[in-house]
Amino acid sequence: MVTLETFRGQTPAWCPGCGNFAILKAFKDVMVELQLEPHQITVVSGIGQAAKLPHYTRCNTFNGLHGRALPVATGIRLANHAMPVIVTTGDGDCYGEGGNHLMAAIRRNINVKLFVHDNQIYGLTKGQPSPTTGEGTVAKNAPFGVISGQFNPMALAVALDCGFAARGFAADTAHLEVVMKEAMNHTGFALIDILQPCVTFNKVNTYEWYRKRVYHIEPDYNPEDRMAAFSKSLEWGDRIPIGVIYRNNRPAFEERVPMLAAGPLVHQAFDSSRIEGTLQEFF
Amino acid sequence: MVTLETFRGQTPAWCPGCGNFAILKAFKDVMVELQLEPHQITVVSGIGQAAKLPHYTRCNTFNGLHGRALPVATGIRLANHAMPVIVTTGDGDCYGEGGNHLMAAIRRNINVKLFVHDNQIYGLTKGQPSPTTGEGTVAKNAPFGVISGQFNPMALAVALDCGFAARGFAADTAHLEVVMKEAMNHTGFALIDILQPCVTFNKVNTYEWYRKRVYHIEPDYNPEDRMAAFSKSLEWGDRIPIGVIYRNNRPAFEERVPMLAAGPLVHQAFDSSRIEGTLQEFF
Amino acid sequence: MDYSIKIGGEAGQGIQTIGDALCRVFVRSGYHVFSHQDYESRIRGGHNFYQIRLSNKPISASRNRIDIIVALDRESINRHEHELTTNGMIIHDASALRFNGEGAAFLDIPFEKLAFEHGGDKIMANTVATGAVLGMLGMESGHLMELIAGTFRHKGDDVVQANKIAANAGHQYAKQHCDRCAFAAAVNEVEKRMLIGGVESIALGALASGCRFYSAYPMTPSTGIMNFLASKENEYGVVVEQAEDEIAAINMALGASYAGVRAMTGTSGGGFALMVEGLSLAGMTETPVVIAMGQRPGPATGFPTRTEQGDLAFLISAGHGEFPRVIFAPGSPGEAFYLTNKAFDIAEKYQIPVFILFDTYLADSQWTFDSFDLGRVRNIDYRLRGDAFKKLPDYKRHAFTETGISPLAVPGDAGHVVVVDSDEHDEEGHIVEDAATRTRMVEKRLLMKRPLIKAEIAPPELYGDQEASVVLTGWGSTYGVMKEAVDELAKSTSIAMLHFSEVFPLPNLEPFDYAAFLRKAMLSICMEHNATGQFSRLLRAETGFEFDALIHRYDGRPFTVEELIGEINGHLGNI
Amino acid sequence: MDYSIKIGGEAGQGIQTIGDALCRVFVRSGYHVFSHQDYESRIRGGHNFYQIRLSNKPISASRNRIDIIVALDRESINRHEHELTTNGMIIHDASALRFNGEGAAFLDIPFEKLAFEHGGDKIMANTVATGAVLGMLGMESGHLMELIAGTFRHKGDDVVQANKIAANAGHQYAKQHCDRCAFAAAVNEVEKRMLIGGVESIALGALASGCRFYSAYPMTPSTGIMNFLASKENEYGVVVEQAEDEIAAINMALGASYAGVRAMTGTSGGGFALMVEGLSLAGMTETPVVIAMGQRPGPATGFPTRTEQGDLAFLISAGHGEFPRVIFAPGSPGEAFYLTNKAFDIAEKYQIPVFILFDTYLADSQWTFDSFDLGRVRNIDYRLRGDAFKKLPDYKRHAFTETGISPLAVPGDAGHVVVVDSDEHDEEGHIVEDAATRTRMVEKRLLMKRPLIKAEIAPPELYGDQEASVVLTGWGSTYGVMKEAVDELAKSTSIAMLHFSEVFPLPNLEPFDYAAFLRKAMLSICMEHNATGQFSRLLRAETGFEFDALIHRYDGRPFTVEELIGEINGHLGNI
Ligand SMILES: Cc1ncc(C[n+]2csc(CCOP(=O)(O)OP(=O)(O)O)c2C)c(N)n1
Ligand SMILES: Cc1ncc(C[n+]2csc(CCOP(=O)(O)OP(=O)(O)O)c2C)c(N)n1
Ligand code: SF4
Ligand code: SF4
Ligand SMILES: [Mg+2]
Ligand SMILES: [Mg+2]
Numbered sequence A, B: 001m002v003t004l005e006t007f008r009g010q011t012p013a014w015c016p017g018c019g020n021f022a023i024l025k026a027f028k029d030v031m032v033e034l035q036l037e038p039h040q041i042t043v044v045s046g047i048g049q050a051a052k053l054p055h056y057t058r059c060n061t062f063n064g065l066h067g068r069a070l071p072v073a074t075g076i077r078l079a080n081h082a083m084p085v086i087v088t089t090g091d092g093d094c095y096g097e098g099g100n101h102l103m104a105a106i107r108r109n110i111n112v113k114l115f116v117h118d119n120q121i122y123g124l125t126k127g128q129p130s131p132t133t134g135e136g137t138v139a140k141n142a143p144f145g146v147i148s149g150q151f152n153p154m155a156l157a158v159a160l161d162c163g164f165a166a167r168g169f170a171a172d173t174a175h176l177e178v179v180m181k182e183a184m185n186h187t188g189f190a191l192i193d194i195l196q197p198c199v200t201f202n203k204v205n206t207y208e209w210y211r212k213r214v215y216h217i218e219p220d221y222n223p224e225d226r227m228a229a230f231s232k233s234l235e236w237g238d239r240i241p242i243g244v245i246y247r248n249n250r251p252a253f254e255e256r257v258p259m260l261a262a263g264p265l266v267h268q269a270f271d272s273s274r275i276e277g278t279l280q281e282f283f
Numbered sequence C, D: 001m002d003y004s005i006k007i008g009g010e011a012g013q014g015i016q017t018i019g020d021a022l023c024r025v026f027v028r029s030g031y032h033v034f035s036h037q038d039y040e041s042r043i044r045g046g047h048n049f050y051q052i053r054l055s056n057k058p059i060s061a062s063r064n065r066i067d068i069i070v071a072l073d074r075e076s077i078n079r080h081e082h083e084l085t086t087n088g089m090i091i092h093d094a095s096a097l098r099f100n101g102e103g104a105a106f107l108d109i110p111f112e113k114l115a116f117e118h119g120g121d122k123i124m125a126n127t128v129a130t131g132a133v134l135g136m137l138g139m140e141s142g143h144l145m146e147l148i149a150g151t152f153r154h155k156g157d158d159v160v161q162a163n164k165i166a167a168n169a170g171h172q173y174a175k176q177h178c179d180r181c182a183f184a185a186a187v188n189e190v191e192k193r194m195l196i197g198g199v200e201s202i203a204l205g206a207l208a209s210g211c212r213f214y215s216a217y218p219m220t221p222s223t224g225i226m227n228f229l230a231s232k233e234n235e236y237g238v239v240v241e242q243a244e245d246e247i248a249a250i251n252m253a254l255g256a257s258y259a260g261v262r263a264m265t266g267t268s269g270g271g272f273a274l275m276v277e278g279l280s281l282a283g284m285t286e287t288p289v290v291i292a293m294g295q296r297p298g299p300a301t302g303f304p305t306r307t308e309q310g311d312l313a314f315l316i317s318a319g320h321g322e323f324p325r326v327i328f329a330p331g332s333p334g335e336a337f338y339l340t341n342k343a344f345d346i347a348e349k350y351q352i353p354v355f356i357l358f359d360t361y362l363a364d365s366q367w368t369f370d371s372f373d374l375g376r377v378r379n380i381d382y383r384l385r386g387d388a389f390k391k392l393p394d395y396k397r398h399a400f401t402e403t404g405i406s407p408l409a410v411p412g413d414a415g416h417v418v419v420v421d422s423d424e425h426d427e428e429g430h431i432v433e434d435a436a437t438r439t440r441m442v443e444k445r446l447l448m449k450r451p452l453i454k455a456e457i458a459p460p461e462l463y464g465d466q467e468a469s470v471v472l473t474g475w476g477s478t479y480g481v482m483k484e485a486v487d488e489l490a491k492s493t494s495i496a497m498l499h500f501s502e503v504f505p506l507p508n509l510e511p512f513d514y515a516a517f518l519r520k521a522m523l524s525i526c527m528e529h530n531a532t533g534q535f536s537r538l539l540r541a542e543t544g545f546e547f548d549a550l551i552h553r554y555d556g557r558p559f560t561v562e563e564l565i566g567e568i569n570g571h572l573g574n575i
Helices: A020-033 A050-056 A068-077 A091-096 A099-108 A153-160 A173-185 A207-213 A226-233 A274-280 B020-034 B051-056 B069-079 B091-097 B099-106 B155-161 B171-183 B207-213 B225-234 B274-280 C015-028 C074-083 C111-119 C120-136 C140-154 C157-177 C197-208 C222-233 C247-257 C269-285 C312-319 C333-350 C360-364 C386-391 C435-454 C476-489 C514-520 C534-544 C563-570 D015-028 D072-084 D111-119 D122-136 D142-155 D156-175 D198-208 D223-231 D246-260 D267-272 D276-285 D311-317 D332-349 D359-365 D386-389 D435-454 D477-487 D514-520 D535-543 D561-572
Strands: A041-043 A059-065 A083-092 A114-116 A164-169 A190-195 A214-216 A241-245 B042-047 B061-065 B085-090 B111-118 B164-169 B190-195 B214-216 B241-249 C003-012 C031-038 C045-055 C067-070 C083-091 C106-108 C196-198 C210-216 C237-242 C262-268 C289-295 C327-329 C353-359 C366-369 C418-419 C459-464 C469-475 C497-500 C503-505 C523-528 C549-552 D002-012 D034-037 D045-055 D065-071 D085-090 D105-106 D194-197 D213-215 D239-242 D261-267 D289-293 D327-330 D354-358 D367-368 D420-421 D463-464 D472-475 D495-501 D502-503 D523-528 D550-554
Touching: A020 A114, A020 A173, A020 C563, A020 D122, A041 A050, A041 A068, A041 C196, A050 A059, A050 A083, A050 A114, A059 A068, A059 A114, A059 B171, A059 C196, A059 C247, A068 A083, A068 A099, A068 A114, A068 C210, A068 C247, A068 C549, A083 A091, A091 A099, A099 A114, A099 A153, A099 B225, A099 B241, A099 C247, A114 A173, A153 A190, A153 A226, A164 A173, A164 B051, A173 A190, A173 A241, A207 A214, A214 C262, A226 A241, A226 C549, A274 C197, B020 B171, B020 D327, B042 B051, B042 B069, B051 B061, B051 B085, B051 D420, B061 B069, B061 D246, B069 B091, B069 B111, B069 D213, B069 D246, B085 B091, B085 D156, B085 D194, B085 D514, B091 B099, B091 B111, B091 C074, B099 B111, B099 B155, B099 D246, B111 B171, B111 D435, B155 B164, B155 B190, B155 B225, B155 B241, B164 C327, B171 B190, B171 B241, B171 C497, B225 B241, B241 C015, B241 D463, B274 C106, B274 D198, B274 D213, C003 C074, C015 C031, C015 C045, C015 C140, C015 C196, C031 C360, C045 C074, C067 C074, C067 C120, C067 C360, C074 C289, C074 D535, C106 C140, C111 C120, C120 C140, C120 C157, C140 C157, C196 C197, C196 D105, C197 C289, C197 C333, C197 C353, C197 C360, C210 C222, C210 C247, C210 C353, C222 C237, C222 D156, C247 C333, C262 C269, C269 C289, C269 C312, C269 C353, C269 C476, C269 D085, C269 D276, C269 D495, C289 C333, C312 C327, C312 C353, C312 D311, C327 C333, C333 C353, C333 C366, C333 C435, C353 C360, C353 C476, C360 C459, C360 C476, C360 D289, C418 D535, C435 D015, C435 D276, C459 C476, C459 D472, C469 C476, C469 C514, C469 C534, C476 C497, C476 C523, C476 C563, C476 D502, C503 C534, C514 D550, C523 C563, C523 D223, C534 D535, C549 C563, D002 D015, D015 D045, D015 D122, D015 D142, D015 D194, D034 D142, D034 D359, D045 D072, D065 D072, D065 D122, D065 D495, D085 D122, D105 D142, D111 D198, D122 D156, D142 D156, D142 D367, D156 D535, D198 D213, D198 D223, D198 D289, D198 D332, D198 D354, D213 D223, D213 D246, D213 D477, D246 D261, D246 D267, D246 D276, D246 D289, D261 D267, D267 D289, D267 D311, D276 D354, D276 D420, D289 D359, D289 D535, D289 D561, D311 D327, D311 D354, D311 D535, D332 D354, D332 D367, D332 D435, D354 D477, D367 D514, D472 D477, D472 D514, D472 D535, D472 D561, D477 D495, D477 D523, D477 D561, D495 D514, D523 D535, D523 D561, D550 D561
Parallel strands: A041 A059, A041 A083, A059 C418, A083 A114, A114 A190, A164 A190, A214 A241, B042 B061, B042 B085, B061 D420, B085 B111, B111 B190, B164 B190, B214 B241, C003 C067, C067 C083, C083 C106, C210 C237, C210 C262, C262 C289, C289 C353, C327 C353, C469 C497, C469 C523, C523 C549, D002 D065, D065 D085, D085 D105, D213 D239, D213 D261, D261 D289, D289 D354, D327 D354, D472 D495, D472 D523, D523 D550
Antiparallel strands: A164 A241, B164 B241, C003 C045, C031 C045, C031 C366, C196 C366, C327 C503, C459 C497, D002 D045, D034 D045, D034 D367, D194 D367, D327 D502, D463 D495
16 A cells, blocks of 8 residues: 555755645655555656655656756656656756756657746755746846746647646645646646745745635636637736646657557567668668 | 848858748848848857858858857847847757747847748758657658647747747748848847748648748738737648737847946946955955 | 779769669679768758779778769869879760860760660669769679669659669660770679668667667767668667757656666767766766767867767766766777677666767768678676566665676666666765765766776777887777778888777776887877877876877868878888 | 864854854954855755864965854754864854753853844844854954944844844853853954955956856856856946856857957856857857856766866866867965956957866855955957957958967957858858868867967966975865965975966976976875866876876865875875
């Protein structure tokens, strides 16, 4: 039996009160609910506070480079598509340094679950603006405030026809768990942008700030309607929708790679006798 | 007087019949019409067939790395925002290798004009799929056809609230010139995705293929309506709209950098006497 | 018998089709063949050539003097006429070129007209030209007929027939009209040999090693590896994925390798520059990966389609921090095959990144071989997987061991988790901050493995006089031309070649003390296709030995045998 | 007089605030100060410390033994108690720590209580602690009062007053309760000195050189440069832009430099790995750029907040293809200032990339200096701009010249166009394919400039016995500790320090033949904070000289004076 205890890891090095704790809790709860064992899942992460998550639970782990979790996850899935692969990442990691991989992963529709701990700031490096930092926010390295437009991951997802795109809120853990489960059960790429208060560096987007604004997307909302989804994705300000914003039924990448039809590559035996025949082509 | 002759450059190394010739022609025509002299503009490019354009005209030129034209252009604009800066690039260069810079440039709204010669293929490296290559297209390195979803630059632009986003068609040069002029006159970032037949490697998206499909966006279309723009951006298939798909009035990045208010950095004299005072802060 | 043929023309004129067909026919006729190519970074126009040498003895480089020039444009005549041997011939289609070469060396063969009249379409002019060359050489057209049948089979019988007729027309025409043709390539005892180029050999080596995953971003001269592997995707169950950029390419390969399959990526200098952080990640996580790195002249975009050996120093130290790596630089397609296999073996055995460092010249040159010896191919699965993994009571990915090599397990195969981390970590793979663990991990990852890896490196090949007073040293793709130069010079000089194809780390001085051998020489020369002498500097850093003379070339072109001999002769005076 | 103070606690407890305040007060009181820090890659918790040494003589490194430990948590006591000198003291707030240290070395100062009672809020506990340390040292609190006034001015008078009261409470308490306190730091002749750390010095050097553009992506230990420059953005008219990634950072800097302003970027190893392609582009386009490269232990993410000298070899050969570069590795904040200025000068003069290679240790250490000599700052505008450019009849960006240095013009300033290209190009900057131009461009760009650049490199600093039998060699941030070790050992040994802060290319052997000097020594030692001896390998590659002994440390921690002496003593036995 898989229990919460099964997923006990190192003591987190996060600040007390950090929104990441709730996300970690949700993650473990979902794994328990899905009765996945630690060795049956792989968590890939980059660098940042969020990216430390796999160390704070038990799972196969590839904690790689800042911004580069998605290509690693893609490689893992192509080598072993029987292995559920989850990426835990930050807004800087995924929308900043790793932006190009995000676009590619969405387009591939690789069956990877992407959980972005979006604290709208670079936490681990002490408070620089991230792509989701609001315009005008002042930081040590931006004394006149952020000029770049705030990145909207949901709008991007809809624009690139992302298989599954949702928003969660760390402090609404029950709701987050529902969304996470949906993502896990979705076949194909799934992005969850998780609003995550950073109690140390983000003095704007606090628990209160989010609590006042977030609302559960209406039950009659149809996430398969792309225009509606685009409209929903643009809601940000006084009201911030959480829940599944967009989804479609694009087949997952792995299903379309002919070589994977015979099962995971890693379990396909290598037949070295073929090479003799290939050599003949050069005669 | 600036004439077409003023912009004569090296003989192009493009294939006869390549769509790039018409784009080069449009480019020169527009410069002549705007009466810009070669030394008054800078063209930045990456690597690819499109990226060779500046050599085939006369202008200040920074022909840099594959995928990296936009950051170079951004640096140039920040150092000298009196200099119009144009980026000529390809679909692989800009939407593939350079994807992260495209998103950042749109968000910055840096006043750079981005002309993407979109031939839906990697030309210079002999025919690999690019992000805009249609799903299912077979290539030497993709014998089972492209699996990734086709990249939609217009949808991305609308999603990221791009200052100006338009589509042109190489063979409809008159229309392209109008769009180019609008882009040049727009204050802020301007993206033109230019449909460009590659007669050598792209046997699908030919002149005929495009000609049958492109149509001029209706005169009563309002490119400032973001929802309409998103809807328009999704049109692709039997009918492909060309013209300005989206525009807004976000102030350009350069206008919001306080240090640039006194004029281009490159013309601001350096006053070395200040350093004495700064040293004092350490006593 | 030793002839050189050059096909020159614009990009897009079909030089490669003619060249490939001729090479194949020569090999099937029993000759040894060497070919290399020279082309610009454009798709149409410009000036390209394809040079073929055929001989009844083994050959491994190009020569300066050309016996037959097939000129598809005027430029080819202007540029190459002076390279003609005394009895050499230039064939051209005077009406297509609007130029009729004057003098005995010129033969006008109306390729287009013959193609139109005999094949029915002037599009077959190149087939006519191919037939014509065979005719000039007095060779039969049988092998060409077979080849045509194979090449055009998928286009239907009509096309095959038309091409055969066109080829025969060229063949006949040349035979009848080339009075001066004294080429005697007609008869050779037919042995079965293979003809193969550098990129195909690397790809083949990967397949033979059980490579199952190749992620790359297109870049000359590495793209051929991707294309070849893609053509075998289904047959070998190898997944070839075009990455969004080179950063993704190496990170995908690391992901696939972590997940338990043999993985590879390929690129050229500029693309590799983007992989450097990923290389360091391979070092830290001890993830096996093979990287095919095709050099071309830099810096930056440089000469995209030409050759150089300018990235050795870069590869030796690429990546932040310190970690072991191996660099192989094959001297021939044959070596490329075996060393790619060795790369996979070493990479997995020591859990490190291993490079195949080639260059455009090797990528594009074709050599003949009797065959590749599959008995030399090593296929050991060093991974802990399946039941073996399941049975373990306990598992730590980075366990301290006597060798520094920790068990490399396949995640998912057992109840244990496999944890790797780009931060400094403990035996389990979790982040640490303490000094003691760090020190032990550096020892494990780097210092303990280093001597073991070095012991795997084969000594350089010593060829020629074992007591040589002149030693010509080189590495990588210059093997063939060095060997031929030494053969030639050996007639009058005590000379040997010392060739390194396993270049980093340098092999141990036991059993063969190459430094001592070099010190004994009266004249030691190091030749490299770069401007700063990267290999000679490496040798000095490792052994203290300094060469007497250096030959550097950095114009993007490979040496012909004569050119290299000329350079060496310039130094011989100094003994 | 020579005291060491260590403030230990968790991240987020305010160690840095206390440390910075103490350092500043010590300096204003006329002492020489050296400080360094040790912290983990986390924002709260864990164990960090800040170590300060103060003396009435110049000092440049930390010592092993601590006189006063300010323990903000239990862990600080557990870890550092053994470092205490015989009369050393540990101060702690027993009730906050829920631990009351036993023995004469412990002094319980109720920081929180005093803060609450006197200042009105226990948030000022750190101010109390700061005051307490001064009290223990018998120093007056005047300078601290000034500092508080300055630091809290923007928070209003009330806050200033409260903090002053709290500080005085700590000061008084310590004076009254520390019976054992025999520290005699009370009086010193007050000289005005500055206190500055490595990153600020680099930033200051950039400002003093007229740097107008800095693009970077945050990464420890380089982020401080960006923060400091950002704080001066408006005053100096310098634009600081956070790039989307490091690739963008270097390409933006190249764009700005091309457009005519002095530009810089900064990063650490992993970020620099992503800049390597851009570096090569700088080489090809001959675009000046300064890169501040802060080393931390690798590979990959490694130890993000600790120190190492592991990236020298990487920088020397980073980038595909061959092009010149210069690497400076300052030994102190002072050198960091001057060498950053020299970097801008050389970069623009020769149109090349120049590195400031520092490390976390140098970044975070603070030194005292009399001042920086602005007379030594060089500010020559090498660019062709405005009227000078306009007057030219003709302009070619990459014109062949006698020196290889072509005129570097500012685009837009004249009717001429400025063309640069990452492909091989002609004098105007346009793409070429021919061998002859390539050869001349390599000569121009690389071979001709190389000796000129090398002549700019200053010889190493020889310190100590000019006829030394033991020579301790090092580079970069180890300068201070080496110097102190040599001072100490000179009492009993004939020893000298040879320190390189201009590390690549190595300086000419004229006028100072350092290789000969090393050869003369009975024992030559090279010390480096890495595992493979990157500098010693460089020296061997360039001069053939091989060191007798190597001292390598790679646990992420810097040497204290005693630790280094211990290592050296281990080798002295071998003379
Ligand atoms: C290539 C590279 N650049 C920069 C860094 C430094 N770095 C580490 S984490 C981080 C930002 C993290 O921000 P985010 O992803 O939002 O994570 P958070 O800490 O906020 O959870 C940066 C810039 C790095 N490790 N590698
Ligand atoms: C870092 C790097 N990777 C790969 C290449 C090789 N390369 C040159 S152009 C090109 C693709 C160009 O495609 P696109 O941008 O669509 O331009 P096109 O030739 O189609 O106009 C590639 C992959 C390179 N020069 N640099
Ligand atoms: S810095 Fe912010 S994101 Fe990081 S652990 Fe602390 S509260 Fe969480
Ligand atoms: S390959 Fe295609 S894009 Fe390139 S020049 Fe030829 S036609 Fe144009
Ligand atoms: Mg964040
Ligand atoms: Mg293209």
